[in-house]
Every structure is written in structure tokens, then in C-alpha cells.
Amino acid sequence: MSETLTGPKTVSPFWKVGKFFLFVLLGFLVFGTPVKDPDFFELRFIYWSDWIALVLFIRALLVPFETRILRTARVGCLILLFLMLVLSSLPNAWHAAIRMQNNNNLKGLSLAFLEYAEEHGGTLPPHRVGAEPDANGHFPHSWRVYLLPYLGENELFGKIRLNEPWDSAWNRQFHDQMPKVFRNPYFSQTYFPGPGREKIPPKSASSYCVCVGEGALFPENGPGPNVSEFTGRKHLTFLVAESDPACWMDPAHDIFFPAAFADPAVPRGFRIYGNSYKTFSVSMLDGSVQNTDDVKDLLKELDASSEDTSRSER
Structure with a gap:
């Protein structure tokens, strides 16, 4: 009885690219979720949805790519997304600081x-x-x-x-x-x-x-x-x-x-x-x-x- 040996299962690169953009899309959807509580940024400078979006972006970063071009493009894309996430949170931090100073006055x-x-x-x-x-x-x-x-x-x-x-x-x-x-x-x-x-x-x-x-x-x-x-x-x-x-x-x-x-x-x-x-x-x-x-x-x-x-x- 002969035993058939099979190599490691290969995953289509299209599936990997699709998986990458799926996490990115979910990150953007969560990132854009409005926060109904206007006083929330008094407690934190970044909304809870921003943290979830950051996790999704990091998960997208972990999607494996074999070619150097795709890996470089993925890293560049996620660095850009991370900068967008941080920069969009700066106004919240600024308003929180201003409001705190007003209360202190x-x-x-x-x-x-x-x-x-x-x-x-x-x-x-x-x-x-x-x-x-x-x-x-x-x-x-x-x-x-x-x-x-x-x-x-x-x-x-x-x-x-x-x-x-x-x-x-x-x-x-x-x-x-x-x-x-x-x-x-x-x-x-x-x-x-x-x-x-x-x-x-x-x-x-x-x-x-x-x-x-x-x-x-x-x-x-x-x-x-x-x-x-x-x-x-x-x-x-x-x-x-x-x-x-x-x-x-x-x-x-x-x-x-x-x-x-x-x-x-x-x-x-x-x-x-x-x-x-x-x-x-x-x-x-x-x-x-x-x-x-x-x-x-x-x-x-x-x-x-x-x-x-x-x-x-x-």
C-alpha cells in the first residue's frame, strides 16, 4: 500500500490580498464609527473605535506575502493608515486639553x-x-x-x-x-x-x-x-x-x-x-x-x- 505524500497547502495570492484589504476595510469602518458621548474625550484622547481599528490594521500587517513588492507595499500602506489614525486623534487631544484648561480657569x-x-x-x-x-x-x-x-x-x-x-x-x-x-x-x-x-x-x-x-x-x-x-x-x-x-x-x-x-x-x-x-x-x-x-x-x-x-x- 503506497502512501501519497503531499506538500504544504498553497494559498492563492489573490486570497491573501483580499484578506489584507478585508482587514483594512473593517478597520476603516470601525475607525469612522461616531462616538455619541461628547464627554468621552475627557477621559481618553483616542476613541475606543480607534483602538479596534488599530488592531485590525495590525492584523492586516500579519497577512503573509511571498513577494518583496507586495510586502513593501503592505508596510507602506499600513504606515500611512497608522499616521492617519494618530493625526485624526490629535484634534480630540487638543479639545480635551482646551476644555480642561477652561475648567481649571x-x-x-x-x-x-x-x-x-x-x-x-x-x-x-x-x-x-x-x-x-x-x-x-x-x-x-x-x-x-x-x-x-x-x-x-x-x-x-x-x-x-x-x-x-x-x-x-x-x-x-x-x-x-x-x-x-x-x-x-x-x-x-x-x-x-x-x-x-x-x-x-x-x-x-x-x-x-x-x-x-x-x-x-x-x-x-x-x-x-x-x-x-x-x-x-x-x-x-x-x-x-x-x-x-x-x-x-x-x-x-x-x-x-x-x-x-x-x-x-x-x-x-x-x-x-x-x-x-x-x-x-x-x-x-x-x-x-x-x-x-x-x-x-x-x-x-x-x-x-x-x-x-x-x-x-x-
């Missing part, structure tokens, strides 16, 4: 407010407008000016003359010396996206405001509130919000709360910066930062939580 301002209050018997900076000085001879100045010593800007604070109006001939020289913490990172000299928005904003323009007037933390015109009045509700109280731009030293550059929602469809004074992340950010009196797609929805949630807190305290 808001947290830093909140902490500066609380440090100011700690040194002033629990009272926050005054919100005074107008052209008349107070009993100490100090003219109305923005809360941003009063926070300078608590933001490491003692030298700048020492140069500003509180006994002169904020826009006096002397104080105007400091308008363009605004600390970066008063500006959303998106809001820069070279990149200011959004239809109908300024292309090159002035160096003096701040994009953070407090809310004033009835229903807000600060009065429209008067001394600052005492944080002890908000015990148990600090996490529900607006402190600093993203806003329309104006001079950082202008004491009137804040959001007048009663008029902000005169038109329920378009909140006035608030602003969302950036084209790729449509998120409004606001810091609370407890130092936390809230992010939302709609400021009206956030206010409704805070109102509901405030009512629940009030009932539980009774």
Missing part, C-alpha cells in the same frame, strides 16, 4: 473668590457700578481686580488706582494686561471660532462673568454677599459663567440675571466658545464646575435641586 477663579471671602469675614467682593466713589474714596471696580492678589497678581493689583475710575487715564494702561485666567482658552488672538463673532478680540476682553441682580448671587449694585448665607446650597449657586466678551476691568461687565432669560429661547449674556465642543461651563460657589449643553437645562436642574434641599432643611 473656572476652578481657579472660584478658589480666589473663596480665599477673598476667608480674609474678609466671609464676604465676597462688592459689585458696584456707577461713577461715584464709596466712603473710602474707592470708585467702582470689577471683581476681577479685587481677585488679583489671590491669583498671584499682587504687582498688577498694586499698580491699579482704586481711587480713580476703572477707565481713567492711568488705569486704562492696564486694560491690555489682563491675566490669562480671565479668558476662555478658545478665546485667543488667533482662534476665535463661531459665526458672527469677533475675529481678533482685544487683549482686554474677558470671557468670564458673575451673575447679578434678582435671583443671582451678587447684587446689581452693592456689597458682596456673605458665603454663610448659602450654607448647604453652595453646590447649587452660580459663581462664574462663560459670557460675552468685554473689558476685564469694567465693573459693569457681568450678566444681569433677570434680563438674561427675557427671551427663553436665547439666554442673553451667556456664551459657548468653540466649534467642536458645544458645552457651556460654569463654576459653583463650592468650587466645582458644571458642564452642560444648555444653560437653561442646568438652571432647571439647579432650581429643582434647590427646592429639594430647602424641603429637607425644614
Whole structure:
């Protein structure tokens, strides 16, 4: 009985090429999968679908080819795909870094407010407008000016003359010396996206405001509130919000709360910066930062939580 010997099974090169492009195609399909969670890139710079696509591309790299030309072409193709994968993830990393810096700005301002209050018997900076000085001879100045010593800007604070109006001939020289913490990172000299928005904003323009007037933390015109009045509700109280731009030293550059929602469809004074992340950010009196797609929805949630807190305290 004779035994037939067979050599190694050969695989058609067309099948190998087809297998290679199958993995590449699957990689592209997964790579293009949209991520529904807009906050996902806060946790990772690359989407989960990108990692799966990378695995598929690597699997395509492992498809064996006998000829040198095909092997070289395969390596070159996959290097190009890998570069596309990495480069496409850079915008996500950039937006994540920008958003993190924005939140850090808001947290830093909140902490500066609380440090100011700690040194002033629990009272926050005054919100005074107008052209008349107070009993100490100090003219109305923005809360941003009063926070300078608590933001490491003692030298700048020492140069500003509180006994002169904020826009006096002397104080105007400091308008363009605004600390970066008063500006959303998106809001820069070279990149200011959004239809109908300024292309090159002035160096003096701040994009953070407090809310004033009835229903807000600060009065429209008067001394600052005492944080002890908000015990148990600090996490529900607006402190600093993203806003329309104006001079950082202008004491009137804040959001007048009663008029902000005169038109329920378009909140006035608030602003969302950036084209790729449509998120409004606001810091609370407890130092936390809230992010939302709609400021009206956030206010409704805070109102509901405030009512629940009030009932539980009774």
C-alpha cells in the first residue's frame, strides 16, 4: 500500500490580498464609527473605535506575502493608515486639553473668590457700578481686580488706582494686561471660532462673568454677599459663567440675571466658545464646575435641586 505524500497547502495570492484589504476595510469602518458621548474625550484622547481599528490594521500587517513588492507595499500602506489614525486623534487631544484648561480657569477663579471671602469675614467682593466713589474714596471696580492678589497678581493689583475710575487715564494702561485666567482658552488672538463673532478680540476682553441682580448671587449694585448665607446650597449657586466678551476691568461687565432669560429661547449674556465642543461651563460657589449643553437645562436642574434641599432643611 503506497502512501501519497503531499506538500504544504498553497494559498492563492489573490486570497491573501483580499484578506489584507478585508482587514483594512473593517478597520476603516470601525475607525469612522461616531462616538455619541461628547464627554468621552475627557477621559481618553483616542476613541475606543480607534483602538479596534488599530488592531485590525495590525492584523492586516500579519497577512503573509511571498513577494518583496507586495510586502513593501503592505508596510507602506499600513504606515500611512497608522499616521492617519494618530493625526485624526490629535484634534480630540487638543479639545480635551482646551476644555480642561477652561475648567481649571473656572476652578481657579472660584478658589480666589473663596480665599477673598476667608480674609474678609466671609464676604465676597462688592459689585458696584456707577461713577461715584464709596466712603473710602474707592470708585467702582470689577471683581476681577479685587481677585488679583489671590491669583498671584499682587504687582498688577498694586499698580491699579482704586481711587480713580476703572477707565481713567492711568488705569486704562492696564486694560491690555489682563491675566490669562480671565479668558476662555478658545478665546485667543488667533482662534476665535463661531459665526458672527469677533475675529481678533482685544487683549482686554474677558470671557468670564458673575451673575447679578434678582435671583443671582451678587447684587446689581452693592456689597458682596456673605458665603454663610448659602450654607448647604453652595453646590447649587452660580459663581462664574462663560459670557460675552468685554473689558476685564469694567465693573459693569457681568450678566444681569433677570434680563438674561427675557427671551427663553436665547439666554442673553451667556456664551459657548468653540466649534467642536458645544458645552457651556460654569463654576459653583463650592468650587466645582458644571458642564452642560444648555444653560437653561442646568438652571432647571439647579432650581429643582434647590427646592429639594430647602424641603429637607425644614
